[in-house]
Every structure is written in structure tokens, then in C-alpha cells.
Amino acid sequence: MRYPFKEIEPSWQKKWADQNLYRSVADPSKPKYYVLDMFPYPSGDGLHIGHPEGYTATDIVSRYKRMCRYSVLHPIGFDAFGLPTERQAMVENIHPRSITERNIATFTRQLKSFGFDYDWSRSVNTTDPSYLRWTQWMFLQIYNSWYDPEMDKARHIDTLPIPKSIVSQHEIDEYIDSHRLAYLDHIPVNWCEQLGTVLANEEVDEWIEKGYTVERRPMRQWMLRITAYAERLLTDLNGLDWPAMTIEMQRNWIGKSDGSEIQFRVVSEYEEHEDMAASPRTHEQTITIFTTRPDTIFGATYLVLAPENELVDVITTPEYHDRVEIYRQVTTKKSDLERTELTKQKTGVFTGAFAINPATNERIPIWIADYVLAHYGTGAIMAVPGHDQRDFEFASTFSLSIVTVVAPFTEILEGSPDGRTAATAAFQPPTKAFVDDGINVNSANNMVSLNGLHTIDSKRVISEWLEERGFGRRAIQYKLRDWLFSRQRYWGEPIPIMFFDDGSKRALDDDELPLLLPDVADFKPAGTGESALATVTEWVDFIDKKTGKHARLETNTMPQWAGSCWYYLRYCDPQNNNEFCSKEAEQYWMGDSGIDLYIGGAEHAVLHLIYARFWHKVLFDRGYVSTSEPVRRLFHQGLILAEGKKMSKSLGNVINPDDMIDTFGADAIRLYEMFLGPLEASKPWSTQGIEGMPRFLDRVWRLVLESPLDDVECPRELDRVLHETISKTRADIESLSMNTAIAQFMIFVNVFTSSDIRPRKAIEQFLQCLAPFAPHITEELWMRLGHSTSIHLSAFPEADPTKLIKDEVQIVLQVNSKIRGKVMLSPDADEQTMEHAAMKDEGVMRHLDGKTIRKTIVVRGKLVNFIAS
């Protein structure tokens, strides 16, 4: 007797859909549970076998929570704007909308064939006008916000105080624009000629790998001021139930550094440092540097500016001008990637200028080098070659002086206590910089001394001194940069801003949204660095009805991340035409904890999750959502590998889920993917290994149907297995250990199959345990057992703890910690009983023979160990 999955699975899928069985309802009388899958991009290849792994896990949790009487929200939708679709459209010469529709249809069919319990009435599609309208609205909320540092939150732009000194409307507009959380900037970006678009830094590698070239080019771009949220994005990581790795990656990405900004006065080449106090300062110029090691300032022997630093023009002396210019030209042509690739060989040129080290009062040269990044800190550093490896390499290359001002603790301990010997010892030509904490040496002037101080104390002392003398102040820097938000693509959300001939601009009002893409036949990039939209004159160029002025629309569109920044909110109220989501729906589904469980790949650990957190915080500040964080619990499923490698089209090792369902059935695939191993681990797919699953389901089928079930009391031993199964299923679903729950199901089936009686109640409860994992077969069997309502709406069974207790447990008997026997005893047998029983054991007696017991260790319910000699 075999389980006829081919008939049963599609037929239940249809019935469930007809009955709206999985419709989510915000029922205030019940607790809610929001379980979310990461937003799929409907690619032309359809689902691969890795997709259903995470989806099955959320499906199990969702079904389980429903049976535990939660109101469950488990939605799905499509992140459908994006470059691959646009490119496919060009290849096939049909509209991206058609490609999108086609791909979504395939994804939907495949997802449905797995029997997932999505509420399809809540499905969203980012390219849908009713969705993109709200993406544009979200953008405008960001655009119309500024970050108030005093209240530490974003507020409406109308609340921005305008300084009295600003009077003209033009200046006021500029001032406001410079404070918006969405702003225009002219910055060097990664331009890809073949794609006709800029790429985000994080997208560059991917396209270079595919053989495209990417160059740096300054362009006018929309930016989102995510840096305003750096500190909150960092500190709010603390309360999250997220994988440690992901939290660490986000911390790293934000990259907070605690240090000092220090000013170095620039002196002319001929100015002698002795008379620096007396010399007339005609053009006082200072360079501000950022450092996390102010304690090493006595070892700062030169300064380095980033080639892009504006001060380079000001300070470079005439005779060095040409060399500096050539160097700057070369470096600006390099991409970030190329600049970092040349890790070993440091390059740079001298500017001819000098600065005064405020600690030593010495004159030190100012160089430019591309190992200093323009966009981090102040774009300038004090170089301490003795205690920074990069500075050391640079100084070695250009024969700049290297001074040791920190000695390792060990040298101090071995040398004289005041550190003098250590200092001398450290002057041996070093081969690399000493970058760890230590004890300061050679670090004194006539006002302050750090000698003998621990790095931690030195930092404090020198910072205070620098601050007192007006040379510097404590400062915090972040690696996080503002988010480049525009793309020169057709297939994305248009940015709802128009520009007038006088240079002013106007954001579209709510009643003018959505701003739809023009329906054009040719959506190839304009070839001018603008998107295809620039060529659609009747769309771009028009007379604005509200002002009567001639206007030109923004031709950039939003990046693909935009739609995925807030989709989880739309799911709460997807049909709403007046708001992105009603307050009630948001409060119900997102209330206090946000998304209760979010499962998706680790590849989104940083970008998607940091962008979405940022948008969410803006919405929170502006009063649109009730939590400061969107996702309480996050989980990354592992990859499913084929032949030890990631599945990919190019390797030709992709397993098609349609074939698998056709051969083995959806329930078997679901179970197999869960049984392979821990959800978070990468696991190899084996089409051979899957065989065990249809076999198991056949055994379930036979257990229920082969012989009539008995309406009898369940024997104690079987009852224990049942209650262990219930208890284990509950615990394992909560901890997402699906693999061990399934092992327990197998144990249940093995035990009950070999039993003479088939207690109906126990077998029904088992089916309820299995239902979240294998929804089709359990539903069919449930109905065949005479039920008239779905198993998936039944109440999940409760484990009775009294039934989990065993009559007898096996006690391990050891002599000198080696197992010499076993004995069955009541679990609450006392120490004496256990010891006596152990003494009588044959194996124990044999090994104790001729020996004296020195010590006896008894662990109740576990073991007896005789230490003898």
C-alpha cells in the first residue's frame, strides 16, 4: 500500500485555497504571530531546491502556531523590480512588465505546489502601482525629514530651524535641502558603461566578475542620510534575537571608532619651527586628522592627506605641484577595488608642505597617498610608522623617520621600571610596527608626559592636554556611509521629484502618486548616463499643473532595495488605498515585538537588513510604526549544496523542484529538506538519500490505514512514546530543530508499527504533530479517520509530563570510570539501592576482584562509579 501523493497533494491544495483556510485575520482576542520569509526576487529560472528550505521552516512554524491558537500572518510576495528582469527584457525584446508577470506566475505555481500556507490574498508585488505608490510615499517621508540631533530623531522638515542669517529663498531652500534625509549630491560613483547605470559599491564585484568594467565617475546622485542613524543602528542591535554573526557583521559595517580629531598647523617650507610662535601668520592653515591612537602622537613623523582632499590644492608648494597633480590623476582613475588591491606596495608623493606636530613641536612633512581614504574621518591622518603597520610600510618605502613611543609590556617587565631601557631596546631596526597596547616611552614635552603610562591612560591624558591647548577634541567616526539611492534604470520606482527651469524643485504631493513609469517600447539606457526615462520626452518634460511652470522629472529610479525596505509592513494591510498600512493593522501584527520570526539567507545579513532597519526607524520617528526595530528574531537557513558546491546554472548542478515533487511528492521533499541537518548549516543534497522519506510516509500511511484503529486506552509504554513525541515536536519547532523532530516521528512510527494494537487517539495526536511538516498526507488521513474539519485548524496536542516518566532507567556501572555493566532501576532509587545493585553486577564484581574500593560516586538516575585499586 503506497501513499498516492500525486492525487492527494494537488487536491488538498485546491480545497485549502477554495476554503480560504489560511486567510490571516487580525483577531484581537488572540495573540498574533508574524512569521516572514525573505522577499523573493522572481528570476527567470524559477525556484531552485534551496528556496523551499527556508519556506518549509516558516511554513512549519506558521502551521504550528496556528494550531497553538495564534493569529498567524505568513505572507509572501515578490520583489520584482530590478536589473536582471530589465536585461532579460532587452534580450527577448519584450517589456519588463511581461517578463515580471511570467516569472511571478512560475514562482507562484511552484510555491503552491509545495503546499505552503501563505495567505495569497495578501501577496504583494513591488512593481504594482498600488505598491510602488507607497514606496514613493516612503521616499517622500524620508525626503521630508531632517535629523534633529537634540531630540535624537527624525522630524518633519518643516520643523527645521532656519538660521536668521539666511534670508533669500534660494539660500533657505539650499539650507533645507542640505538637511533632508534624502538629498542630491555630486559624488564619484561606480559607473558601468555596458549596463548604462551606476552600481552600488556592494554590487560592483558581482558585475566585474561577470566581465563588466566599472569606473569611477562623478555624477549627480540621490543619497539617503543613513549615517544620521549610525549610533542607533548600532546600539539597537543589542536587544535583538539575531545570529551573533549577523550582529557582528552589522557592527562591523557601521564601524564605530572612538578617537580624537587633532589639528596640525601647516607651516611654509622656509618657516623655521623655532620662531613659529613669533612668525607672522599670514595664511594660517590647519589640517585636522582623525586618529584612534592619540597616545602615539609623539611618534607622528609625517601627515598624509587623501589625494582627493581639498586641502591638497592649498598646501602644495609650487615646485611639487606637477608631481602631486599627476599622482591625483592616476589615483582618481582607479576604482576603490584597484586601490585596495595593491595592498603590498604603498604609493604617494610629497606636497612640499610641512606641519607642526603639536606634541613634539617638530616640523613634519605632509604627503598625499591613496592609502588614506577621502571619505573616512577627515581624509587626513597623522602617520605613526612605529605603531601603525600601514604607516610603517609607507615610511619604509619613502625613508621617512620611524619613532617608537610605545613599548610592549614584556620589554618593560624585562627592562628597567621607568621604561628607558625598553625604549633603547625598541630602537633596534624593527621589521613591523608594534600596534598593540603597551607602555608609553619617548612621549614627553615640557608640559605633558605620557612616559610609563598604559595606552589606555595615555589616551586619556593626551586627549585632555590636546583639548586644553585647543589642538583637538574627542571624536567618533563611523565607517557607514550614506546610501547611494539612485540608479539609471528603467525598471525601478521613479523618484517623485520634478525640477523647474529656475533650479528649484518640487516633490510630488500625495494625491499625485503613484508616479508611474511611461509605457515605452525602448527601455535601454539613454546612453548619456541617464536612464531610458530621459528619452521619453512627453513623460520627462511637461507643464506642471500645480504651478503652471515648465518642469522636468527626475529620470533616476530607485534601487531594488527600496521595495524590500518596507514590504513586511504592507503585508499587514495590503489592500489599503489610503495608507501604506492602517494603524490598527500595524499595531496588531507588528505590535511590541515586530516580526516574530524572519527566515532568510545570510547573504542579506548586512545590506537589506540595515537598510530596512533604517527606513523602519525613520517611520518610527515620524510616528508611523510602533516599534523601533522591525525584526525581533532572525534566522539564516544554510545553503543546500550539490556535489559539495553551491547550486548554480553555470555549474549545471541545479536540482529542479518540479521534478522532485513529481517523483517524490511535496511532503517528502519538505521532510527531506528539514531532515538533512540543522537548518542553519550548509547541507549536501542527495537524490539517493531522499528515498527514505517516501518510505517513511508510506509507513505512516499503512500505520493509519492498514488495519482498523483501536478505541482503547494507550498502553503505558506507547503512551510514553506519544508524549515524548508531542513534547519534542513542540520544543524542536520552537528552536527550529526540525531534523530531530522528524527523527522522533520515525521513532514513533517504528514503535507503533511493531505494536499489536493501534490506539486511535495516540495515532491521531501523532498526525497532528506531523501535520505542520507534511500537511497533505496528514490532512488526508485525518479526514479518512472521520474528521470533518481540517487537521490544520485543530488544536495542537499537549504533552502530559506525568506520562513522560519512565518506570525504569538504565544505570551505568563503572569501575575506575570504565563501563563494566548496566542495571535497570527505578528512576528514583536512592544511592544505597543503586550501590547495592551495582555491587551485585557480574561485570563489576569481576573488575573489582582483588581490589579495594577507595571511593564511590553515585549519580541518581544515571550511574555508579567505583574507584578501586
Next chain:
RNA sequence: GCUUGGAUGGCGGAACUGGUAGACGCACGGGACUUAAAAUCCCGUGUUCCGUAAGGGACGUGCGGGUUCGAUUCCCGCUCCAAGCACCA
């Protein structure tokens, strides 16, 4: 280089707060049923040594140490693998 994980039979993996290592499955071997095969069911399966056998012993969770009566589990030091970051001063 840095960060975070990981390493257990032929394979995927299990093992609670230190207490029977190898649950469950795959594969393999043997048997039953069958004219035969498939399917199904039963038994066996870490390595090795002694014994004709029943049985008994030794070793065994990447490597080397340590703590402990006892370590896959805790501590120290390595090796290898995976993922991410990588001139962020």
C-alpha cells in the same frame, strides 16, 4: 590579516546543565516472503585484538596538553575547512 562558525562511522547527522558516543535516516551485508524481481518485513553494521563458540579486552568525537572519578561537552595551545570583512587611521 581580522571576525564568526565548524571538524563525530562508508555518508547526512544525534547526544539535556560534564555521566551509556554514534539516536534517526542513507548506503551496505545477511535472512524471510516470491517461480523471479520490485515492494515490504526481520537481523547485522565505528576500528581492532583474543576465543571454535558463548563471550571478553583495547582503542575511538581534527591534533597536542590540562582540569575531573569521568570530557564530543570545560580550559590552554595548534592544524584544517567554510562564510563574511579587509589600507576605515
